[in-house]
Amino acid sequence: xxxxxxxxLAGVSLGTVSNVLNSPDLVAPGTRRRVLDAIAAxxxxxxxxxxxxxxxxxxxIGVVLLDIANPFFTEMVRGAEHVLREKDYxxxxxxxxxxxxxxxxxxxxxxxxxxxxxxxxxxxxxxxxVANLVAHGIPTVLLDRDGGEHGLCSASVDxxxxxxxxxxxxxxxxxxxxxxxxxPGTIRQCVDRREGARRATRRARxxxxxxxxxxxxxxxxxxxxxxxxxxxxxxxxxxxxxxxANDLLALGVLRGLTAAGVAVPEDVALVGYDDVTFASxxxxxxxxxxxxxxxxxxxxxxxxxxxxxxxxxxxxxVRFEPELVVRASSAPATAPPRTATFRG
Amino acid sequence: xxxxxxxxLAGVSLGTVSNVLNSPDLVAPGTRRRVLDAIAAxxxxxxxxxxxxxxxxxxxIGVVLLDIANPFFTEMVRGAEHVLREKDYxxxxxxxxxxxxxxxxxxxxxxxxxxxxxxxxxxxxxxxxVANLVAHGIPTVLLDRDGGEHGLCSASVDxxxxxxxxxxxxxxxxxxxxxxxxxPGTIRQCVDRREGARRATRRARxxxxxxxxxxxxxxxxxxxxxxxxxxxxxxxxxxxxxxxANDLLALGVLRGLTAAGVAVPEDVALVGYDDVTFASxxxxxxxxxxxxxxxxxxxxxxxxxxxxxxxxxxxxxVRFEPELVVRASSAPATAPPRTATFRG
DNA sequence: GCCGGTCGATGAACCGTTCCAATGCGAGCT
DNA sequence: AGCTCGCATTGGAACGGTTCATCGACCGGC
Numbered sequence: 001x002x003x004x005x006x007x008x009l010a011g012v013s014l015g016t017v018s019n020v021l022n023s024p025d026l027v028a029p030g031t032r033r034r035v036l037d038a039i040a041a042x043x044x045x046x047x048x049x050x051x052x053x054x055x056x057x058x059x060x061i062g063v064v065l066l067d068i069a070n071p072f073f074t075e076m077v078r079g080a081e082h083v084l085r086e087k088d089y090x091x092x093x094x095x096x097x098x099x100x101x102x103x104x105x106x107x108x109x110x111x112x113x114x115x116x117x118x119x120x121x122x123x124x125x126x127x128x129x130v131a132n133l134v135a136h137g138i139p140t141v142l143l144d145r146d147g148g149e150h151g152l153c154s155a156s157v158d159x160x161x162x163x164x165x166x167x168x169x170x171x172x173x174x175x176x177x178x179x180x181x182x183x184p185g186t187i188r189q190c191v192d193r194r195e196g197a198r199r200a201t202r203r204a205r206x207x208x209x210x211x212x213x214x215x216x217x218x219x220x221x222x223x224x225x226x227x228x229x230x231x232x233x234x235x236x237x238x239x240x241x242x243x244x245a246n247d248l249l250a251l252g253v254l255r256g257l258t259a260a261g262v263a264v265p266e267d268v269a270l271v272g273y274d275d276v277t278f279a280s281x282x283x284x285x286x287x288x289x290x291x292x293x294x295x296x297x298x299x300x301x302x303x304x305x306x307x308x309x310x311x312x313x314x315x316x317x318v319r320f321e322p323e324l325v326v327r328a329s330s331a332p333a334t335a336p337p338r339t340a341t342f343r344g
Numbered sequence: 345x346x347x348x349x350x351x352x353l354a355g356v357s358l359g360t361v362s363n364v365l366n367s368p369d370l371v372a373p374g375t376r377r378r379v380l381d382a383i384a385a386x387x388x389x390x391x392x393x394x395x396x397x398x399x400x401x402x403x404x405i406g407v408v409l410l411d412i413a414n415p416f417f418t419e420m421v422r423g424a425e426h427v428l429r430e431k432d433y434x435x436x437x438x439x440x441x442x443x444x445x446x447x448x449x450x451x452x453x454x455x456x457x458x459x460x461x462x463x464x465x466x467x468x469x470x471x472x473x474v475a476n477l478v479a480h481g482i483p484t485v486l487l488d489r490d491g492g493e494h495g496l497c498s499a500s501v502d503x504x505x506x507x508x509x510x511x512x513x514x515x516x517x518x519x520x521x522x523x524x525x526x527x528p529g530t531i532r533q534c535v536d537r538r539e540g541a542r543r544a545t546r547r548a549r550x551x552x553x554x555x556x557x558x559x560x561x562x563x564x565x566x567x568x569x570x571x572x573x574x575x576x577x578x579x580x581x582x583x584x585x586x587x588x589a590n591d592l593l594a595l596g597v598l599r600g601l602t603a604a605g606v607a608v609p610e611d612v613a614l615v616g617y618d619d620v621t622f623a624s625x626x627x628x629x630x631x632x633x634x635x636x637x638x639x640x641x642x643x644x645x646x647x648x649x650x651x652x653x654x655x656x657x658x659x660x661x662v663r664f665e666p667e668l669v670v671r672a673s674s675a676p677a678t679a680p681p682r683t684a685t686f687r688g
Numbered sequence: 689g690c691c692g693g694t695c696g697a698t699g700a701a702c703c704g705t706t707c708c709a710a711t712g713c714g715a716g717c718t
Numbered sequence: 719a720g721c722t723c724g725c726a727t728t729g730g731a732a733c734g735g736t737t738c739a740t741c742g743a744c745c746g747g748c
Contacts, residue, residue, distance in 0.1 A: 014698090015736085016698075045452075046735080049393040052393040069419050074412055078439065085449075092435065102429075110434070113392045277622075281595050281599075283602065363727085
């Protein structure tokens with residue numbers, strides 16, 4: 001069913017049908033009626049490819065994520081989708097699964113599809129793959145990465161600030177020795193969060209003796225958290241509070257401590273990071289740092305729309321503030337600290 | 345950068361460039377070299393729209409989900425993506441958010457984009473919106489819905505069987521009175537799971553006195569689970585085992601029982617459904633019914649590929665078996681049943 | 689009766705690629 | 719030399735819409 005079939009049925013030229021579709025006010029009401037009837041009768045569906053070929057936009061946005069099954073990313077996608085569907089955009093969603101080669105393949109495919117813009121969580125922190133796309137003039141916005149230094153639009157969260165909030169919270173509760181169970185330095189987020197925790201510690205030290213004991217683990221998993229709990233119990237001085245680089249680690253620590261007979265929050269206060277869905281469902285419910293995921297995606301989409309519509313465009317790196325959600329797992333320090341509770 | 349620019353630079357006709365791209369063996373090695381060099385020099389990227397217009401496929405699959413932020417769906421998408429990316433397909437992902445109107449809008453957009461096929465979790469169980477697409481001849485496969493009765497391909501899980509497994513497991517552990525905390529009858533899954541639980545109960549009754557106490561709640565949430573726990577404790581005869589229509593309910597029940605001083609699994613055995621990530625992380629770790637989500641998506645994608653490539657195609661409704669994952673929350677019944685443990 | 693202007697409709701060019709019939713050319717055969 | 723054959727390459731039509739210059743009809747004014 002083409003525009004030509006519609007024209008024939010309505011007894012007009014194909015140009016007129018096109019006008020009915022694109023600028024209806026140019027067409028006389030009677031003719032317009034007849035054409036619309038013919039469209040309904042034929043079940044005509046406009047062909048985006050032809051539209052696009054003649055110089056129009058593709059009404060398509062490419063989204064390349066590290067992992068499509070990760071709720072953090074999908075919540076961002078949801079935010080982006082809600083913004084973009086208002087403008088009749090459709091998302092082409094690709095999961096690079098953290099493979100640079102696969103990412104490159106997808107970039108290529110999206111370029112061939114002539115997407116109007118791209119939302120990317122890049123595999124390579126140096127943005128090698130992305131540079132190519134930008135050089136080709138495809139509007140691009142980074143997700144969950146600061147693109148400022150590369151002159152790109154981006155929407156990201158201040159990870160240092162999040163860890164700072166967590167540490168600050170624990171110091172303010174009266175804890176003076178805090179353990180920070182952190183992931184490997186190869187992960188940017190871990191590096192940033194360490195920086196934030198240290199910053200808070202430096203500030204706390206001005207008020208009273210304060211220490212941050214850093215415990216690095218190999219991965220951000222529950223199992224690693226359980227192992228970290230064992231190491232925690234052997235520490236001297238023994239921390240009365242623990243913060244973790246993410247909620248899975250925190251859950252592991254919680255299990256490890258509970259198994260060893262250490263009560264949370266009575267003996268040790270615990271704070272996670274990410275505020276995943278189940279954080280609020282644990283017993284005790286977990287204090288955690290929430291990232292504005294939906295807003296992140298929505299903001300990135302807005303930036304992209306701006307970049308698409310206005311060619312001369314000032315690149316902006318939007319940075320969001322994380323939020324500390326205080327729940328039951330973090331209680332004030334008992335005075336004096338009940339270090340005796342630990343079984344070395 | 346078009347194929348014409350490449351042709352000019354290489355000093356050949358545009359037909360030759362097309363041949364280099366599509367059937368390289370038709371072109372003399374020397375010429376091929378020159379053309380490839382020219383392609384590299386110009387940075388030429390093939391335009392899918394033009395390709396598609398000329399009669400090719402769009403290499404695009406539309407995926408319409410109820411909720412893109414729901415891990416159940418995204419895990420399916422991951423399975424589908426892994427299959428489809430091997431064939432150089434890109435996914436157009438749309439979240440209907442359970443709105444029929446929005447779903448319809450997306451269907452329309454995907455049709456205009458001339459997707460080669462569709463993967464759908466339909467909003468309307470009667471498939472009103474989908475019928476239109478099928479009539480237009482767009483290959484369509486249903487996800488997580490049985491399409492057999494509508495003559496459609498589909499990949500779904502046998503929900504009745506899952507609940508049957510759960511109930512069977514509890515009866516086999518020696519429990520004779522089981523409570524089933526189920527969601528509203530407007531949700532297909534809840535209806536099917538009820539059916540399965542009843543089936544298992546009928547069978548258990550042949551061996552010895554067995555009862556299924558059905559407790560219906562308004563929604564599949566943690567909060568509703570907690571409320572259900574209160575109702576559970578007031579039941580007579582008192583169940584020694586509880587199965588739930590999903591893991592959130594189970595978590596709520598767990599919290600409710602624990603708060604009332606009832607121990608799981610010592611006093612009451614507990615089984616969930618879905619096996620969400622945190623099910624294994626709870627204390628006690630939750631016995632649950634796992635659905636082969638990834639396989640579901642992958643199978644749907646395979647079916648779709650078949651339907652796309654072979655025009656005369658026998659529609660198939662693939663049905664997966666769920667799997668019971670036994671963990672710590674379900675223990676054998678103590679004999680005689682320690683109903684005294686309950687505080688009415 | 690002629691002119692200018694407006695409104696509505698027309699049709700051809702164009703977008704970038706694919707596909708196919710046609711062409712050119714050299715080798716091999718009679 | 720004339721012919722056929724095969725290979726490499728070419729040129730142009732086609733895909734389905736959009737855009738725009740153009741055209742025709744009609745009306746009012748002089």
